[in-house]
Amino acid sequence: METRELRYFLAVAEELHFGRAAQRLMMAQPPLSRAIQQLERRLGVVLLQRSARSVTLTAAGEVLLQEARIALEAVEAAEFRTRRAGAPRxxxxxxxxxxxxxxxxxxxxxxxxxxxxxxxxxxxxxxxxxxxxxxxxxxxxxxxxxxxxxxxxGLSTADLHTEQQVLVLPVDHPLADRAPLSLADVETVEDPPLPCWPRPDGTFPDGPGPRVRDHTQLLQLVSLGMARAVMPESLRPRFDDARVWIPLTDAPAVTTVIAWPAxxxxxxxxxxxxxxxxx
The missing domain is CATH 3.40.190.10 (Periplasmic binding protein-like II)
Structure with missing residues (x-):
């Protein structure tokens, strides 16, 4: 398989529409359809079920969708690393x-x-x-x-530091004077809600909590009584006393690692x- 074919298939598999995929790839639709058909013939499997109204992935198409993402990511990474290795600085x-x-x-x-x-x-x-x-x-x-x-x-790692997690609440919260707590206790708290963190692609999951992108923003929301948070204990010295930090007895420890490509x-x-x- 060629990387060009994988990019074509990935666009169709993610859009589930040949017209939108062709626009995304900045090409005409007929050559895109022919390229996908040629790929299916070479592999000997049907990747997409087509009808007048919809395009859906077959079981083989679902597998290639995941593998194509990994393969194209590896090719892109190889390009970046090679260019940097040859840079004068x-x-x-x-x-x-x-x-x-x-x-x-x-x-x-x-x-x-x-x-x-x-x-x-x-x-x-x-x-x-x-x-x-x-x-x-x-x-x-x-x-x-x-x-x-x-x-x-798939990455090589070395452990650097392990620490416990704590629950962070506004100072006037009903649980502020209870310590320690368990994760079950955290789940019973409805107000304020836990925050919504972005996915790797930048989109946010559905949820009642405020959308946050970093710990500074989150702790400001905690101080305002708009969120509660579970985070590593090492963040505590960086912030003021407008919050209560409560140890959690059964929260998994957080280990900071240095990671690099294997x-x-x-x-x-x-x-x-x-x-x-x-x-």
Whole structure:
């Protein structure tokens, strides 16, 4: 299969409409239809069920949809990493969540700056879920991720720090003077609601809570009595006393890891990871 064919199929599979897919690809519809038919003949399977009114994926089409996304993501990542490897300026791109792991990040960067043959580090601070996406797409060389919130499947990782989670409430909340609490206690609280975080593609799930993109925004909403939050305990020193931080007895621990592509052989990445673990 050619990457061109995979891009064609992905557009049709996501739009479920040949006309919209052709517009998305900026091409005419007839050659797009012929390309999909040729792909089906080569694979020996039907990928799409077509009718006068609808287009639906077959079981084989569902599989190719997932595999095509992975394959095209890998090709795009290879392009980014190759271009950066050949760039005249040596630099390493680190992705991290804005507002998370700040003290740890500063410690790592200070240690790297003192290391022999240290290179420039470009720090990209983004929203939840995005460091992983930048790393997998090749736009970042390494990333600080947090298990269990981030998916590290297929990545190489090294543990840096493990901490407990706490419930954050407005100071005047009825549960503010109860400690510790359990996750079951958190679920019984209806007001204020838990926030809605964006998915990796930037869209938000349905839910009653306010839409937030970073921890600073979330904690402001907690202070206003418009949200409650469950977050790592290390964020507490960065904010004022307008909130109550309550330990959770059964919340899973959060482990901050440094992650990098499993197949990488970059000496820059190896040196940076080694320094981060030592720090």
């Amino acid at each position: 040596r630099a390493l791109v680190l992705a991290a969540k804005a507002g998370a792991s700040s003290a740890l990040l500063s410690k790592i960067l200070d240690a790297h700056a003192c290391a022999p043959n240290a290179v420039e580090v470009e720090v990209t601070l983004v929203g939840p879920g995005q460091p992983e996406s930048l790393l997998r797409s090749g736009r970042a060389d390494v990333a600080l991720l947090q298990r269990p919130y981030d998916d590290t499947t 197949q990488t052989r970059s000496p820059l990445v190896e040196d940076f990871v080694r320094t981060a673990v030592q720090a």
